[in-house]
């Protein structure tokens with residue numbers, strides 16, 4: 001099958017979070033299964049060019065219709081760790097992708113409406129006719145809309161769209177003027193409850209809703225989160241739309257790329273290990289301590305890696321730091337915040353804890369350090385408010401780092417409490433789960449984990465090994481996506 005992924009991220013060249021990992025990992029898995037996969041991305045000025053091999057201009061003069069005229073673009077092509085990627089570079093005064101960041105501009109909805117238009121125009125004029133166009137999150141929600149309303153009439157009537165929602169919180173809600181450049185020119189038609197009208201704000205359009213309404217199949221990234229999105233407020237207002245389109249909506253758990261996240265080959269860690277040779281994990285712990293200037297002692301290291309955002313339960317992350325320190329553990333945090341208040345708060349904590357030999361807070365994004373923390377830590381806290389899938393707990397399991405998670409979304413589908421998971425036999429349990437959002441719930445789970453570490457080290461080691469035996473690779477999700485593609489493709 002010929003599959004084109006269109007997204008705003010692809011790791012490691014463009015990565016702000018899990019979306020980038022998923023686009024890369026899924027593409028790789030699909031290629032292993034003999035599909036032809038191409039990825040279309042914006043050409044951001046700040047992406048990691050050092051991860052692209054053979055970058056060259058593939059299409060010089062792509063004229064993308066925009067408002068009454070056109071915007072001249074170039075399309076570059078290169079391999080990102082063996083995946084074929086096309087990067088769209090507009091030459092216009094808007095400087096859509098030369099902002100020094102991926103997201104966070106006031107005109108983000110314009111930037112990604114343009115990117116979506118340009119990606120379709122590129123497929124059209126370069127005669128690419130994939131069986132499946134796979135779009136991700138609000139940034140590409142207009143693609144199925146334009147495909148069905150415009151490009152179908154230009155010869156792209158056989159293309160089918162799978163639309164994956166990684167986070168319902170960001171939906172791309174904008175004024176109707178967001179459509180004016182794209183050629184979707186009938187305000188009354190689109191500003192309709194059955195099409196793009198936002199379910200709360202009747203005078204706004206919603207990119208993600210457009211993606212749901214117009215795609216052939218829609219999924220979010222875990223079965224449990226698919227349920228939450230329909231039946232709780234986690235769908236952020238799109239629950240009714242999902243209800244209407246339930247016949248084409250489901251949940252497919254993400255995987256992790258076992259090639260990248262592999263403690264027995266990982267280039268970013270000094271000592272390789274696996275579940276049959278676990279003793280070398282401790283050398284990574286020493287290396288992590290050296291790198292972060294923590295004291296060398298027999299305490300466990302508890303870590304947090306992730307965005308510092310309300311979604312991730314920052315108040316509980318903050319509480320976990322102090323609880324760990326009081327309870328005789330060390331704490332390492334690697335996180336970045338786009339919210340200024342949260343950023344200031346954690347910088348303040350960083351200064352406050354600066355001289356503490358048991359704690360290091362690293363504020364920023366650092367892929368290499370993340371690998372070392374996964375390998376060197378003993379436990380990972382993931383106290384999210386909501387979590388569509390979550391990759392950190394799966395990566396932690398792979399690196400023998402015991403996850404302590406809140407039981408929501410994908411966390412509930414991947415982590416099984418050592419003491420309380422009645423539905424699983426003891427040998428399939430792999431971590432600790434708590435449910436409430438208050439500090440006591442978190443404390444009780446951390447207490448059980450730290451207690452096991454100190455008092456029953458052999459049992460703790462057994463839990464680590466059980467976690468490392470879990471298979472959260474792309475193998476299973478790869479099957480599921482192939483089933484979806486087969487279901488919707490046009491023969």
Ligand code: ADP
Nearest residue numbers: 017018306307335364365366367370390391392
């Ligand atoms: P989300 O997509 O909501 O940010 P996920 O758990 O799905 O969360 O994916 C997070 C991914 O981003 C993981 O690969 C994690 O290791 C990585 N990550 C998150 N924050 C950082 C950071 N500050 N530095 C390095 N990697 C990070």
